[in-house]
Every structure is written in structure tokens, then in C-alpha cells.
Amino acid sequence: MDALFNPRSIAVIGASKTPGKIGHAILTNIVKYGFRGRVYPVNPKYDEIEDLKCYPTVLDIPDEIDLAIIVIPAEQVPKAVGEAGAKGAKVAVVISSGFKEAGRADLEESLLEYARKYNIRILGPNIFGLCYTPKRLNATFGPQDVIPGSIALVSQSGALGIALMGWTIVEKVGLSALISLGNKADIDDADLLEWLRDDPNTSVILIYLEGVKDGRRFMEEARKTSVKKPVIVIKAGKTRRGMQAVASHTGSLAGMDSVYNAAFEQSGVLRAGSLEEAFDWARLFSTKKVSKGENTIIITNGGGVGVLATDACEELGVKLLDPTEDLKREFMAYMPPFGSPRNPVDITGQATHVEFEGAIDVVIRKDIINNIIVLYCQTAVADPIKLAEVLIKANKSTDKPIVAAMIGGEKVSEAMDILKREGFPVYPTPERAVSSMAAMIKWSMKRRVLEEKIG
Amino acid sequence: MDALFNPRSIAVIGASKTPGKIGHAILTNIVKYGFRGRVYPVNPKYDEIEDLKCYPTVLDIPDEIDLAIIVIPAEQVPKAVGEAGAKGAKVAVVISSGFKEAGRADLEESLLEYARKYNIRILGPNIFGLCYTPKRLNATFGPQDVIPGSIALVSQSGALGIALMGWTIVEKVGLSALISLGNKADIDDADLLEWLRDDPNTSVILIYLEGVKDGRRFMEEARKTSVKKPVIVIKAGKTRRGMQAVASHTGSLAGMDSVYNAAFEQSGVLRAGSLEEAFDWARLFSTKKVSKGENTIIITNGGGVGVLATDACEELGVKLLDPTEDLKREFMAYMPPFGSPRNPVDITGQATHVEFEGAIDVVIRKDIINNIIVLYCQTAVADPIKLAEVLIKANKSTDKPIVAAMIGGEKVSEAMDILKREGFPVYPTPERAVSSMAAMIKWSMKRRVLEEKIG
Numbered sequence: 001m002d003a004l005f006n007p008r009s010i011a012v013i014g015a016s017k018t019p020g021k022i023g024h025a026i027l028t029n030i031v032k033y034g035f036r037g038r039v040y041p042v043n044p045k046y047d048e049i050e051d052l053k054c055y056p057t058v059l060d061i062p063d064e065i066d067l068a069i070i071v072i073p074a075e076q077v078p079k080a081v082g083e084a085g086a087k088g089a090k091v092a093v094v095i096s097s098g099f100k101e102a103g104r105a106d107l108e109e110s111l112l113e114y115a116r117k118y119n120i121r122i123l124g125p126n127i128f129g130l131c132y133t134p135k136r137l138n139a140t141f142g143p144q145d146v147i148p149g150s151i152a153l154v155s156q157s158g159a160l161g162i163a164l165m166g167w168t169i170v171e172k173v174g175l176s177a178l179i180s181l182g183n184k185a186d187i188d189d190a191d192l193l194e195w196l197r198d199d200p201n202t203s204v205i206l207i208y209l210e211g212v213k214d215g216r217r218f219m220e221e222a223r224k225t226s227v228k229k230p231v232i233v234i235k236a237g238k239t240r241r242g243m244q245a246v247a248s249h250t251g252s253l254a255g256m257d258s259v260y261n262a263a264f265e266q267s268g269v270l271r272a273g274s275l276e277e278a279f280d281w282a283r284l285f286s287t288k289k290v291s292k293g294e295n296t297i298i299i300t301n302g303g304g305v306g307v308l309a310t311d312a313c314e315e316l317g318v319k320l321l322d323p324t325e326d327l328k329r330e331f332m333a334y335m336p337p338f339g340s341p342r343n344p345v346d347i348t349g350q351a352t353h354v355e356f357e358g359a360i361d362v363v364i365r366k367d368i369i370n371n372i373i374v375l376y377c378q379t380a381v382a383d384p385i386k387l388a389e390v391l392i393k394a395n396k397s398t399d400k401p402i403v404a405a406m407i408g409g410e411k412v413s414e415a416m417d418i419l420k421r422e423g424f425p426v427y428p429t430p431e432r433a434v435s436s437m438a439a440m441i442k443w444s445m446k447r448r449v450l451e452e453k454i455g
Numbered sequence: 456m457d458a459l460f461n462p463r464s465i466a467v468i469g470a471s472k473t474p475g476k477i478g479h480a481i482l483t484n485i486v487k488y489g490f491r492g493r494v495y496p497v498n499p500k501y502d503e504i505e506d507l508k509c510y511p512t513v514l515d516i517p518d519e520i521d522l523a524i525i526v527i528p529a530e531q532v533p534k535a536v537g538e539a540g541a542k543g544a545k546v547a548v549v550i551s552s553g554f555k556e557a558g559r560a561d562l563e564e565s566l567l568e569y570a571r572k573y574n575i576r577i578l579g580p581n582i583f584g585l586c587y588t589p590k591r592l593n594a595t596f597g598p599q600d601v602i603p604g605s606i607a608l609v610s611q612s613g614a615l616g617i618a619l620m621g622w623t624i625v626e627k628v629g630l631s632a633l634i635s636l637g638n639k640a641d642i643d644d645a646d647l648l649e650w651l652r653d654d655p656n657t658s659v660i661l662i663y664l665e666g667v668k669d670g671r672r673f674m675e676e677a678r679k680t681s682v683k684k685p686v687i688v689i690k691a692g693k694t695r696r697g698m699q700a701v702a703s704h705t706g707s708l709a710g711m712d713s714v715y716n717a718a719f720e721q722s723g724v725l726r727a728g729s730l731e732e733a734f735d736w737a738r739l740f741s742t743k744k745v746s747k748g749e750n751t752i753i754i755t756n757g758g759g760v761g762v763l764a765t766d767a768c769e770e771l772g773v774k775l776l777d778p779t780e781d782l783k784r785e786f787m788a789y790m791p792p793f794g795s796p797r798n799p800v801d802i803t804g805q806a807t808h809v810e811f812e813g814a815i816d817v818v819i820r821k822d823i824i825n826n827i828i829v830l831y832c833q834t835a836v837a838d839p840i841k842l843a844e845v846l847i848k849a850n851k852s853t854d855k856p857i858v859a860a861m862i863g864g865e866k867v868s869e870a871m872d873i874l875k876r877e878g879f880p881v882y883p884t885p886e887r888a889v890s891s892m893a894a895m896i897k898w899s900m901k902r903r904v905l906e907e908k909i910g
Contacts, residue, residue: 020835102793141835143864157759159804163832166864167883208759236762239769245762248795274886275763275862304612304663307691307700308730314694338557340703349614377618380475380596407730409598409621428622431729 149174540573604629
């Protein structure tokens with residue numbers, strides 16, 4: 001499996017000179033994204049592509065090959081997999097479609113036979129490739145400029161995965177890995193969990209899942225992974241009709257949703273209710289923080305958003321600490337007399353970034369407080385850019401999880417972009433900030449339980 | 456009440472020359488946003504402000520005054536309200552704070568006495584003003600460049616309202632009106648509903664609510680309004696602790712949430728679960744469309760997002776139509792053999808904007824289909840900008856509600872911006888598109904029931 005993420009050399013079987021072709025896009029992405037290893041295009045039609053010498057077959061390459069990327073018509077794939085295996089490649093990434101998903105289960109079986117015979121593992125077929133940013137490996141036909149980060153994204157759906165790839169760039173979501181699973185003929189979610197949980201470059205794993213082949217193994221690997229880092233799953237096919245849609249889409253059975261729910265719960269997997277929620281949570285988890293307890297404080301410069309966040313906390317079981325009189329006094333140093341030192345701590349619309357900093361600092365210093373939710377409504381007195389600087393500094397100075405929600409105009413957008421680039425979990429509404437904190441607390445608590453069971 | 460939205464002349468009592476002062480910001484906004492009427496600054500300290508002649512008191516103005524905006528210290532407000540009333544102004548917008556919310560219920564009472572005596576209505580006190588874009592009236596100290604549109608936004612919270620004002624500009628959300636309610640000493644949500652329901656420039660009313668004074672009247676006005684246009688409420692203080700936060704924030708009692716829920720249900724009010732959801736729904740309602748029935752079709756170029764949307768439809772009670780064999784055949788003209796003509800109609804990743812257009816056209820032509828959800832995952836073959844053009848054209852050619860979700864990179868962002876500017880309801884995830892369609896269908900059905908009851 002290591003050859004999938006850390007190959008020293010890659011053969012691109014079916015590399016093409018023609019822009020617009022997938023075999024061209026993948027080779028170009030590998031080269032231009034700056035892969036730190038050797039790349040060999042394979043195509044009998046060419047002598048060189050992109051200034052790289054091109055070989056008629058993989059067997060002609062005068063070097064060892066760790067990873068083979070295969071982009072040729074389905075009928076030719078099984079033999080090419082065999083050759084790659086014979087050449088010593090450990091994994092073949094089969095981009096090509098036209099297998100089980102197109103009614104050709106026979107071709108997929110043949111592919112697997114070659115793989116078994118030549119001792120090579122298969123990612124795919126019917127996928128858009130994979131990306132591993134620590135090694136500057138972008139072997140996909142998606143966008144080139146993937147932002148490095150610590151979220152590993154695994155997608156069973158190709159169209160969705162590649163679309164999300166572009167979306168992460170716009171939204172400044174940093175990825176460690178992006179893996180398209182497609183038909184899962186061989187490598188599946190469980191295999192990836194096994195590898196990614198020990199990957200120091202990955203702090204959270206987000207999986208778009210339509211169905212698993214081996215439920216027991218998935219649960220086992222998910223449980224072992226959840227002890228180390230959070231696993232977020234978007235499970236499609238929740239409803240009866242959704243299951244039918246999965247069946248008509250992938251030909252695989254989605255299975256009863258209640259069974260999945262129970263399995264997720266037992267293995268510590270966080271099930272997101274929507275795409276948005278999944279990425280919101282991942283943003284917070286990518287800070288690598290762990291919550292040490294349930295006591296949460298909301299600091300706000302707006303009463304209304306404070307109430308909305310309070311409602312969300314109550315609904316999601318986030319425990320708001322009742323400040324002692326001493327603690328109240330400390331907060332009161334950073335608010336006018338009509339502010340509120342209770343939780344939400346309302347430092348009012350008169351607060352500048354200095355009062356935000358002071359109140360946040362109180363929370364960071366107090367051992368009894370574990371988690372911090374900061375809410376900001378744009379005002380003329382509190383510059384959002386300066387507040388962003390305060391938040392980034394605070395986040396670095398403590399291991400307590402901090403989230404923020406910021407509402408306002410152009411300058412707030414700018415401040416949020418700065419925060420996102422710095423990996424600070426910021427959201428456009430109080431509800432989304434709270435939902436992310438709730439997931440953080442849930443996972444942190446669950447992790448302890450799982451740890452005790454295992455230990 | 457008409458004087459509030461359609462004043463022919465405005466006096467700004469407490470207008471200031473000093474940048475940074477609220478009395479300066481409001482006058483500047485009124486002038487620069489291009490108010491179509493006469494404006495008179497009032498301040499004994501100046502002879503002119505912003506090239507406008509300034510008067511020592513409102514009584515000195517040699518013209519009739521419809522609306523008075525008051526931005527002076529709280530103690531002086533009651534008398535100023537009296538003078539404005541004596542001058543013939545019909546409404547006073549009291550921006551100033553320092554009343555009930557600051558423990559000065561006596562001042563608020565005195566304000567109301569003057570108002571009653573001089574027959575003038577009060578908006579506020581303790582507000583950031585109001586905006587009515589059809590008359591180019593921006594009498595707030597918020598951002599200047601509010602985007603005209605058909606959503607009326609009413610906020611009990613000042614900080615949230617003004618922050619959202621900036622947010623609507625960034626997000627290209629068009630507003631007809633924006634009203635800050637503050638302490639609601641006189642004019643309240645019910646009064647606004649009464650006026651806004653007959654306002655041809657407003658197609659949906661979005662209210663951030665912490666509590667109402669007269670529940671019965673609110674319900675009555677909400678019911679009468681819901682027959683004509685949707686009323687979306689974000690009710691803060693849902694939970695026990697949220698209610699306490701409201702109390703500590705506004706001094707008003709939030710009341711039992713279950714009572715609110717029942718009241719909303721009865722009067723046809725749509726209760727949004729979050730800020731985001733409220734604006735998502737409003738975006739669709741601002742198209743002024745009404746759903747004629749429950750039958751909904753999903754058209755997608757990605758199987759995965761199709762499944763996610765299907766799940767969301769099932770969870771929110773959106774009825775997905777099962778296409779007849781005839782209808783399936785029509786859809787099949789716009790997809791490769793491995794596409795699916797069932798619902799979701801999967802035109803596959805091979806679809807260009809032409810196939811999208813063809814499939815959408817089928818849906819528009821069939822009377823049995825009422826509502827359309829279009830899903831797009833970015834691909835190399837389907838240009839999102841061209842798809843945006845298709846969607847805009849389709850939306851104009853039918854009275855069936857259409858929503859879209861688009862996932863992808865920079866070019867998808869661009870396409871979504873174009874769509875938003877054109878007032879097309881587009882969302883970044885399938886779940887949010889479905890939630891908006893669910894609200895549309897719910898309101899459209901409820902409206903019929905309410906109409907029958909009244910008629």
C-alpha cells in the first residue's frame with residue numbers, strides 16, 4: 001500500500017500527447033504538480049511526451065516501477081496490469097472505466113486474476129486517480145493546484161470527488177490525500193483507513209460512501225482509526241429511495257441504514273448529515289486538536305448570534321459552562337457595564353479586537369474551560385482583519401479547540417479567507433461553528449472510550 | 456405606515472458633519488444611495504451638511520416632513536419625537552439607544568407618551584435604521600451599496616441585522632426592505648407584515664425573531680400574509696438556555712418554543728433551522744414562483760450527488776415522481792446508454808449543457824411535473840457558464856420552481872455568481888437545494904389550505 005502514496009517511480013500506461021485526453025491530463029498533472037520521483041510515460045505511439053522519454057510497454061522501462069497508472073481501453077487493462085506486476089509494480093491505479101459499472105463484470109474478474117497472479121494491488125477501476133500532497137503527487141485528471149493540508153478525502157463517487165477537488169481549492173481546504181475508489185475491485189475504504197491512520201500527514205479522514213463490501217472489516221479498521229484520528233463519513237443511500245438510487249448508480253447494494261448507523265456509532269465514526277457538514281467538521285479536525293472535556297464558552301459581540309449559538313449548543317449537546325462569580329469578574333474587564341459575563345459572554349458591539357483578545361485569553365488560561373466558540377458580527381469598531389490575527393495567534397497558543405463564526409461584508413470575507421488559509425476553522429454562521437465543535441467534542445470523548453476498550 | 460417606506464421628505468434629527476458618527480453615516484447613506492425625495496439635516500450646530508442646508512430644529516424646516524430619523528442622546532429623544540409629530544411627520548425612526556434595553560424603561564414610556572400625543576408612530580428605539588430599495592432609501596448606518604431585490608429582512612437584533620446587511624452584498628442577495636426593530640416600543644413585526652404583504656416589491660419576508668409582544672396579532676397578520684407571500688422566521692431562543700440568553704440580551708421573555716411552533720404551523724409561517732437555511736429558502740422565494748404540486752424531478756450529471764439529493768428529498772418529504780415509460784424514453788434522448796432515465800435522471804458525466812437543456816426542457820413541457828432540481832458536478836465537457844445560461848433561460852420560460860446545486864472549482868464559482876446576480880436560486884450542495892425546494896412546496900401547499908379557510 002505504501003507504493004500508492006509514496007512511489008519512487010511511476011509508469012503512466014496510456015499517457016497521451018493530445019490535450020483533452022485523460023492520459024494527457026494525468027501525466028501533465030503529475031509533472032506540473034511537481035512529483036518528487038521518476039515518471040515514465042508508456043505508449044507505443046510516441047517517443048516522448050512532455051519532454052519525458054516514452055516507452056512502448058512498461059517492460060521496456062530501464063528502471064524499477066513502484067506504481068502504474070493505467071489509462072487505456074478496458075479490454076487491454078487486464079494484460080497491462082499483468083505486465084506492470086511482472087515489472088515489479090506494487091499497485092496499479094486503474095483509471096479506465098468499462099468494467100462492472102458498465103455490465104462487464106467479466107473484465108473486472110479478469111483484471112483481478114492478473115492482479116493476483118502478478119501480485120499487484122488495484123485501485124479502481126473507474127476512478128479519477130489519486131493525490132498525495134506531501135509527495136507532490138497529483139495523479140488525477142482533476143484540477144492541478146490542490147492545496148496541501150491534512151484532510152484525506154476518499155470518494156466512492158468519481159464525479160462528486162473530482163468536483164469536490166475543485167471546490168476545496170476555491171474554499172481553501174487543505175488536503176493530504178484524495179483517493180477515488182470507484183468500483184473497489186480490490187483496494188477499499190478499509191485498506192485506506194489502515195494506511196491513513198498511521199500517516200503523520202493526515203489528521204482527519206473524510207469518506208463519501210455508498211456501500212461497503214466487508215462491513216465487519218470496515219468497522220474494525222474504522223474503530224482502530226478513530227482512536228488515532230477522526231473518521232467522518234457521508235453515507236449516501238440513507239433512505240429507501242436513496243438506496244434504490246445507489247443501486248441504479250453503482251449496481252452495489254447500499255444495505256439498511258440503521259445497520260450502518262449502529263456500526264458507525266460503535267466504531268466511533270462521525271456520520272455527517274450533509275456534504276457541507278462533513279467539510280465543516282473536517283476543517284476543525286485539521287487543526288489536529290483534541291478536546292479535553294465538555295466545558296464550552298461562547299464569546300460574542302452580538303446578542304442575537306449568541307442566542308442562535310446557544311440554541312445550537314443545546315440541540316447538539318454542547319455543554320455551556322456556567323461561569324463562577326470569579327470568572328465573571330475576569331470577563332467583565334473586557335466589556336461595558338451593559339455586557340453579559342454569563343455564557344454566552346457578550347462583550348457587546350462596542351468590543352474591538354482588543355476586548356475579543358482579552359476575553360479569549362481568559363478562556364485559554366482557565367483549566368476548567370475546554371472549548372471556545374467565538375462569534376463576530378461586523379461592526380465599525382472591531383476590525384475583522386485584526387480579529388483574524390487575534391484568532392490565529394490564540395489558536396497557536398493553546399491546545400484547546402477554537403472555532404469562530406463571522407458575519408458581515410467584503411472585509412469579513414477577506415478576514416475569513418485569511419483564517420482559512422491559516423487553517424483556522426471559521427464559518428459563516430453560528431450554527432455551523434457549533435456543529436463543528438459538537439463533532440469535535442463527540443469524537444474526543446468517544447476516542448477515550450475506544451482507547452480504554454482497546455487498552 | 457406608508458410614510459416609513461415611501462416618505463416624500465425626511466428630516467435627520469442629529470445629522471452630523473463628523474465622519475464616524477452615526478448621525479453622519481445615516482445622512483451620507485441617505486444621500487449617496489440616491490433617495491428619491493427631499494432630505495433635511497437637523498442640528499443647531501451646523502448651517503449645512505453634505506451640501507444640504509441644516510436646520511436648528513425640525514420645526515424650522517420650510518417643508519412638510521413625512522419621516523423623522525432621530526439620532527440624538529436618549530434623554531432628548533422624547534421631546535424631539537413630539538416636535539417631529541407637531542411638524543406633521545407620520546413616523547419617527549429612533550436610532551438612539553439608552554432606553555429599556557439599558558434599564559431606562561421610563562425614557563421609553565416618555566417617548567411613547569409624546570408619540571401618542573403628537574400622533575406619530577415609532578420604529579425602534581435602539582435600531583440601526585431601515586432601508587427600502589425601491590425608493591433608494593438607505594436610512595441605516597450600515598453598508599451603502601445594498602443590492603435591490605425582493606426579500607424583506609426584518610431583524611430584532613441590531614448587530615446581526617447590520618452584519619447580515621453586509622453579508623447580503625457579498626452573497627448577491629437582493630433586498631426590497633431591511634428593517635431593524637430593536638426595542639419594538641411601537642411598530643412591531645405584525646405592523647410590518649401588514650404593510651409588506653401588500654408591497655408589490657416584496658416577494659418574501661424573512662424575520663429574525665426573539666420574541667413577540669402580542670402573539671395573537673402576530674399570528675393573525677402572519678396568516679394573512681402567508682396567503683400572499685411566504686414568511687420565514689428564524690426564532691431564536693428555541694431551547695431553555697437559549698431563552699435565558701434572550702432574556703439576558705433583550706430583557707424580553709422568549710416564551711415556550713412549542714407554543715411558537717404551533718403558532719407558526721397554524722399561520723403558515725416557515726420556521727428555518729438556521730440563518731443559512733432561512734436565506735437559502737428566501738433565495739428561491741424571491742423568484743416569486745409558486746409550486747403547483749408535489750411532483751419533483753432531479754436531473755443530475757453525477758450519480759453520487761443524485762443519491763445525496765434523493766436522501767434529502769425523502770427526509771424532507773419532497774415527492775420524487777416515478778417517470779412513466781414514455782417519459783423515460785424522452786429523457787433517454789439526452790443521455791448515453793449507461794445513463795438512468797429514472798428519477799434522479801442521471802444524464803451522466805458525459806452530458807454537456809446541451810443535454811442538460813434537453814432534459815430540463817422535457818421537465819418543463821410535462822404538466823405532470825411541478826418542480827425541478829438540477830445538480831451539476833464540474834466536468835471538462837459541461838461548461839458551468841453555459842449551464843448557467845441554460846438555467847437562467849429555463850427559469851424565465853416556466854413558472855415551475857427550479858433550483859440548482861453546483862459543485863466545483865473557480866469556474867463553478869463564477870457561474871454561481873452569474874446565477875445569483877440573475878436571481879436564480881443556486882446552492883453549493885445538493886442538500887441545500889433540496890431544503891429550499893422542500894420549503895417552496897410546503898408553503899405552496901399550505902397557502903392553498905389557508906386560502907380555502909379564508910375564502
